[in-house]
Amino acid sequence: MLPASLLSIGDEAFSGCENLGYVVIGDGVKTIGQQAFYNCNHMLELSLGWDLETVGDKAFQGCIMLSQIIKLPDNVKSVGTYSFADCTLLKGIHIGKSLETIGLVAFSNCRDLLTVTVDEENPNFTAVDNILYTKDMTSVELCPTARADAYEMPASVTGVAPGAFFMCGSVPSVTLSDNVTEIGDWAFAMCETLPELKLPASLVRLGDHAFDMCTSVKSVSIGDKLEYVGKYAFNGLALVENFDIPSTVSHIGASAFAGCIAMKSLAIPEGVTAVEDATFQNCTALQSITIPESVTSIGDFAFQFCMKLPEINLPDAVTTIGQSALYACVGLKELTLPSELTYIGPWGIAGCPELKKITCGDKLQMVDYHAFDYLSSLTEINLPNSLVIISKNAFEGCSKLTEINLGTSLETIDEGAFINCSGLKSLHFHDALTFIGAEAFKGCRAITAVTSDAAVPPVIDNDNAFVATVYNKAQLAVPAESLDAYKEAESWKKFVNITAQSSAIGEIGADIDDSDAAPVYYNMNGIRVDNPAPGLYIVKRGTKVNKEYVTRP
Template sequence: MKSKFLSAVRKIISRSILLRLFTSVMFLIAVSATAEEYGDFTYTDNGATITITGYDYNGSGGAVTIPGMINGKPVTSIGTSAFSRRKKLTDITIPDSVTSIGDTAFAFCTGLTSVNLPNSLTSIGDNAFYYCGLTSVKIPDSVTSIGVYSFYHCTELTSVTIGNSVTNIGADAFRYCTDLTSVTIPKSVTSIGDSTFYYCTKLTVITVDASNSSYSSLDGVLFNKSQTTLIQYPPGKAGSYTIPASVTSIEKHAFYYCTKLTDIAIPASTNIREPAFTCCAGLTAITVDAANSSCSSLDGVLFNKSQTTLIQCPSGKAGSYNIPASVTNIGYYAFASCTGLTSVTIPKSVTSIGGKAFSHCISLTGITVDAANSSYSSLDGVLFNKSQTTLIQCPSGKTGSYTIPASVTSIGESAFESCSSLTGVTIGNSVTSIGIVAFRDCKGLTSITIPASVTKIELEAFDGCDKLIGVYFRGNAPSFGFHLFNNARQVTVYYLPGTTGWKPTFADCPTKLWPPDVK
């Protein structure tokens, strides 16, 4: 079930990645008009040097050697998207003349298992080896920069050697390299981007050269030089962990998906104001030193010092949980991915609940709110605002069919997200808006009827509803956000005669008149 949360996280970043890839493709189209051919390669002549701009989709594939010279001129760069999606490629040898590898140069070369990077190379572009089959990489000492997402999702990558001249490792550079077990950061590195080793689930050790002036490591964990900031806990590192007393802050994604972490102790020095341990499936307890001035713990749950804000319930906590009466605020993602949690009781004191507070709690079947609460209410285990005009959260473990109460006018963001066991949802005639990702990953839905009252549906509202076939609209075409039916490829949109605003497609799905036999 962790994969569902991973899917959601991937989608959050997918739009920015797709924008990069789209820009790269547009660049490739722009240069193709002047490109010349050399065997299976296309290239542009820059006057004194050559840039490889493409490789024939129908080329021989296998092991490919890029020429060092064309027409007596050195090949110095591999252009944007030059080899992208050439899935027949298994091995690439790059000549010593090449100094740069462009953005998305080898992206989606899923059969590419080996690449020889020359000692002349100085930069590796963004997304350069995105989604490749590489098993090992040796980045030469000549390279100074590794681009963002450069080795993203190279799931077969077991070994990487980072050269001694690299100063910058881009954000997400090794994200989802799930077979990577260890990595050494050389003394030259001065910048490591956010989430560089995120979801490297077998990574147990990060080692930093002792001479590095910006970073350090201790017990395989990555810190800044002074060890006041914990940057990355290796996702594959198992057991319990005590944060060093020198640490005052934790990077946002430092512990994300550290599924083998069982319990963690936070010293008096460390300030935590947001959920730092999301998706640590094995984590059952968070313990805070009593002398800590910014946060505290109770029954293994993380709070601010006064226990008025519930910051994080550990993902491995199971069964029912009663939120303490002192709590006024439940933080965003506070219970996210608590897959063993079955029920939650919210006291009358709570006045604020952050976004996605109960997302992906796949065993959660009921949320109960104290009747005296002035801000929230519950009905049949579902969370609403006090007046029950906004449906905030249907618990992900709810099964069967569900009828939204007639009082509801708004279905909130993520309200039914990952309710994969729901087979039907009836939306009342008072609902006017459906929030962002409201029904994302409702895998059991095959059809849904949208009443005429709905005038707005936010982006990705039905993303991942892969069994959804028919969406029936009773009124005029509403406004809608991007990727409304993303990853729901079988959808047909039906509309009634006499309604307006309908075109041959709606949100990239075909439209048809409502069949008379469907009520």
């Protein structure tokens, strides 16, 4: 028994005290802090004092031996999130006169919880047939986890509170009121015995995780007023083959249909602006998806492991494709990327072994790391002139790619970008290129011709962008005025066969007077030098490039 003089019990005060068996909270205590008795897993009996007003989050979570009916004293106003969660033997809960708020899933996983009663003088709550409602009977607040009877919702109910039926795994069926407009977060999550979902025509908002992991559901019907589908709303409904989403829906949250492994087709309504993260992840039977023109982004993992999807038409308005968005869509054979697309995320279109052709729009700027990783059948891709960066390992293992247009604006080819692209035969670097990462073309032994238009040799990291076979046998063609610079630049000088090509810059310079242009200095390795010391440099004035000896700073 705690001292009578005690006014509050602090956060984690007795957390994990396994030897506590009988706990009597004195009448003077007004507050029990967060996790105060968390995981006191040998607590057998609990008595709460009459002056108690607040029970904190997780205060008694995990007290697995409590097997009584908890009586909340009349002064208790709030019970926190997870406050009695995982008290698996708890039999019931009695709510006193003053309770105003109950935290999310306060009694979740109380597997033996069967009775819920409320003091008649409580102005906020009432209980009917051991179901907790708001006093006016407009919202269902709590169904005891051990309930094994079917439930028919009163017509007065317009909302289902967050977590109201969470983990009610024995309820065989639920009939929703025709007046329900909102189903809260986690409301029916893990109700594992529900056979079907009939969502009323009145429903407007479906909260996050609303029916998450309701694994026995075989069919879902949705009314024509629904506007909002929260994240994970239908996650893991593995037996449902069809979802008919009404045209009124304007938002579909992340992972909303993830793990719906029987779903074969779905049409996203016009007005939805994003396919959010993991929305259709692991929809392994999905064969048809309709994406409206209103969509502007495809989130991370959006269609990951949609292995039976033979094609996907991405709207032209899409500007970004996120990480692993189309990863392991092994049924794809051709893909046309949106005209407005500027960015493809890491592993964005990787692991699609049957994909042979990719058509890019003309605004793509960045291909992130491993974006096209191991597209082992890819033979054709048209990288646009807008492309600036090819990141690490972007095309790793694209072994059937024999040629690729790298685009005139490309500045960076990062480490391992084309590693093991063993079919590549030729490369053409344009004059915007300034950097090639280490092992960028490792394993590309078939390369026989390399052309570089860059007047200043691009920097090559770690001196090993190409394999020895390429350095020894491939022909390197460079601007005539930069021939000596390439022969002296690190890594480039390892090419045995370096020849001059006609210089577009030199031709332009013949007709333009660049004598007044400010000089830009580069050392013989192609690295820009802002304050050159005396010595030999590559000097660029406007469109003209020459080697000059600087005699003084």
